[in-house]
Amino acid sequence: MITIIDYKAGNILSIRNMLKKLGVASEIAETQKQLGAAKKLILPGVGHFDHGMKHLRDAGMVDVIRDKVIEEKIPILGICLGAQLLGKGSEEGIEPGLSLVDMDVVKFDTNKLDQHLKIPHMGWSNLTIKKVENPLFIDSQAEPRFYFVHSYHFKMNKKEDVLSTSYHGYFFTSAFHKDNIYGVQFHPEKSHKYGMKLLENFAKLN
Amino acid sequence: MRRIRVIPILLLSNGGLVKTARFKKPNYIGDPINAVRIFNDKEVDELALLDIEASGLGKEPNFEKIKNVVSEAFMPMAYGGGIKTLDHIKSIFRVGIEKVVINTMAGRDPGLLERGAAIYGSQSIAVSMDVKKDFLGKYRVYLNKGKEKVRLSPVEYAKRAESFGAGEIIITSIDREGTYLGYDLDLVNQVSAAIQIPLVVNGGARNINDFLIAAQAGASATAAGSLFVYSSDEKGVMINYPKQHELTDHLYSKLN
Numbered sequence: 001m002i003t004i005i006d007y008k009a010g011n012i013l014s015i016r017n018m019l020k021k022l023g024v025a026s027e028i029a030e031t032q033k034q035l036g037a038a039k040k041l042i043l044p045g046v047g048h049f050d051h052g053m054k055h056l057r058d059a060g061m062v063d064v065i066r067d068k069v070i071e072e073k074i075p076i077l078g079i080c081l082g083a084q085l086l087g088k089g090s091e092e093g094i095e096p097g098l099s100l101v102d103m104d105v106v107k108f109d110t111n112k113l114d115q116h117l118k119i120p121h122m123g124w125s126n127l128t129i130k131k132v133e134n135p136l137f138i139d140s141q142a143e144p145r146f147y148f149v150h151s152y153h154f155k156m157n158k159k160e161d162v163l164s165t166s167y168h169g170y171f172f173t174s175a176f177h178k179d180n181i182y183g184v185q186f187h188p189e190k191s192h193k194y195g196m197k198l199l200e201n202f203a204k205l206n
Numbered sequence: 207m208r209r210i211r212v213i214p215i216l217l218l219s220n221g222g223l224v225k226t227a228r229f230k231k232p233n234y235i236g237d238p239i240n241a242v243r244i245f246n247d248k249e250v251d252e253l254a255l256l257d258i259e260a261s262g263l264g265k266e267p268n269f270e271k272i273k274n275v276v277s278e279a280f281m282p283m284a285y286g287g288g289i290k291t292l293d294h295i296k297s298i299f300r301v302g303i304e305k306v307v308i309n310t311m312a313g314r315d316p317g318l319l320e321r322g323a324a325i326y327g328s329q330s331i332a333v334s335m336d337v338k339k340d341f342l343g344k345y346r347v348y349l350n351k352g353k354e355k356v357r358l359s360p361v362e363y364a365k366r367a368e369s370f371g372a373g374e375i376i377i378t379s380i381d382r383e384g385t386y387l388g389y390d391l392d393l394v395n396q397v398s399a400a401i402q403i404p405l406v407v408n409g410g411a412r413n414i415n416d417f418l419i420a421a422q423a424g425a426s427a428t429a430a431g432s433l434f435v436y437s438s439d440e441k442g443v444m445i446n447y448p449k450q451h452e453l454t455d456h457l458y459s460k461l462n
Contacts, residue, residue, distance in 0.1 A: 011299060014276075017276075017277055017278065018280055046326060047327040048324075051325075118403060118404045118426050119403075120328070120329045122329060122373075122404055122427075123211045123251065123427065124209050124211065124251055125209065126207065126209075147252075147281070147282055187282070187304075190280065190282045190304065191280070192249045
């Protein structure tokens, strides 16, 4: 059973649709209480960093998520904004993040982009996987590609946490992994069989 | 390797899929659920579903229909047609769409873009603008399926949409739509140079080479309708999409 956190900042249904296709059971948690029994979490999300953190806090979920991840060590997968929230904070706002990973979130450096490259980075990109044996990417398709929509990207303070990089004018971290914590900037739920494999791998984690 | 998005645009009318030429003569193509399923199997980059009936008749979007269409679509989906209020936008996102396409209301009430972007972020709000040349050869923007002329030029209109929070502009040449005459590259050039956000170009695509030329003219993504729903020769209905290696060889590898 995967518990998807619904904090009014994103497209829950597409993730559920893909998990359903995979035959993986999922449930939605909108309150602190509903998170209590969770064994595996997905934190989705799109939109503004502060908006997302504020909604998580208003639902009283910040401490519960931290406890579940740090104390109980249950696996968590952050997707897009949901992954950015796992870090310390973002240039997009002033709210502190969940601080589960040693990561900052920064805006794309437009000085490094050619003029034909626009922000948001919107579209499909390949991944350079840094840890091939990682459970999230095990048995993945040749040349996996994923759908991205973002103006900010991860900036890992520890190189060993980088799981993959992607290119948009320059290489940025597109997935990270530390212990039971995973984050991806792209949208697996919108990335055909490539995303389906990734979610299947996450579902199989102990 | 830089990839640009190649997007089939599907037109809905009375619940069925149709294809128009220069915004006229809707030709029935088939059932949208089936078409979306085929495009999903072909692993398309993204799909745009535009209800050309909803806006004109003052109807609401058909949320139940949209929900059914997207339930097994494992790719990004955009929806446009009949979106008039923030509640409509909310309902669209709730049924599993990640991008709304606003056309007529972007002209009548650009504040709607701002209100939508404040909640869902700019990347979720696309503005579609339809452009036609007038008898002097000047580009004019039209709302409401090409029926209502706008005072602003395409460049001014696109910039205004951007300033109100649109995260993407989809520009359709009414003169080229459904004609296989190639994209209007002057239009792409002008508008792309004026905005910071991605520009999706639509109307007139014949082949992959047109995608390449449009990208070189400044498009961030290319869209087509007829090309992806008709067979190349006879105009019979045939849902199709280039294979990855075709896109790689003829498009991506030629982009810098």
